Amino acid sequence: MKINILFIINKQKKNAKGVCALMCRLTHNKVRKTFSTGQFVNANNWDSKQQVVKPPEPDRKEINQQLSLIKTKINRAFLLLQVKDEAFTVDDIFSLYKGVKTAKEYNxxxxxxxxxxxxxxxxxxxxxxxxxxxxxxxxxxxxxxxxxxxxxxxxxxxxxxxxxxxxxxxxxxxxxxxxxxxxxxxxxx
Structure with missing residues (x-):
């Protein structure tokens, strides 16, 4: 089992300053969960291959650090769920990343x-x-x-x-x- 974490720029969602929202897309067992990172960048300053904000973006260091932190927290949540040795979904990963405790749902x-x-x-x-x-x-x-x-x-x-x-x-x-x-x-x- 693995998880794929991809940051994508949403060019349709620009704020008042004309910068685009950075989204995070989790994929686990071919199921996707997309959510906002809370970060905004100029679309021209986003490097999708490297998954980083590049110059001349003024807050690039802080944004890149935030993206790295998000990725680390998601990986930690994924690892914790794997250790439990119970079935889980991409929503469970997201919930644990957000700090929401999930109760075991039985069949x-x-x-x-x-x-x-x-x-x-x-x-x-x-x-x-x-x-x-x-x-x-x-x-x-x-x-x-x-x-x-x-x-x-x-x-x-x-x-x-x-x-x-x-x-x-x-x-x-x-x-x-x-x-x-x-x-x-x-x-x-």
Whole structure:
């Protein structure tokens, strides 16, 4: 995995002084995120190949230092996310660069598996092995449903809504390996 950081001049966005905004474009996994650096330069004084402001720009040293700082902060954010060894997006990199703490967003199957690990410790204490196995069956059903309906391995937990449940109900009636009675479907849901 790598990240590409490119500074580009936006000739369409000139301020009152007639200088153009310098933008930063992050690219990670072929997804782009463009944002303003807050720096403005004369378009003729921008060297896109070297990624620096060149003379005769009056504030070139300060602007170049600021661009270098932005690049360093982005690389640091990228490195921190890589160390966590969890999937992340270009938006996560940008958020961490801006100092916004991102909460882990779980997927349905992933969260279900975490839940199962927790209740497994309750077997023999509060629940029976048979009850735990029923939860395992439901997890496998949800996994099959997500693959059948969304053609993916998992589904974002934050997108879970009544439509998801009604589609799951439909799946149990027609897409499931065995046709279930409504009372069983209600228990599973």
């Amino acid at each position: 349905v199957i992933e969260y279900f598996e975490r839940y199962l690990k927790r209740i497994k410790t309750l077997v023999g204490v509060e629940i029976k092995q048979v009850t735990y196995e029923k939860f395992e069956y439901v997890k496998n059903d949800i996994k099959a449903f997500v693959k059948w309906k969304f053609k993916t391995k998992d589904y974002p937990l934050k997108k879970l809504d009544m439509n998801f449940l009604s589609e799951l109900d439909y799946y149990y009636k027609v897409g499931h390996k065995t046709q279930l009675k409504q009372v069983t479907i209600n228990k599973k849901i």
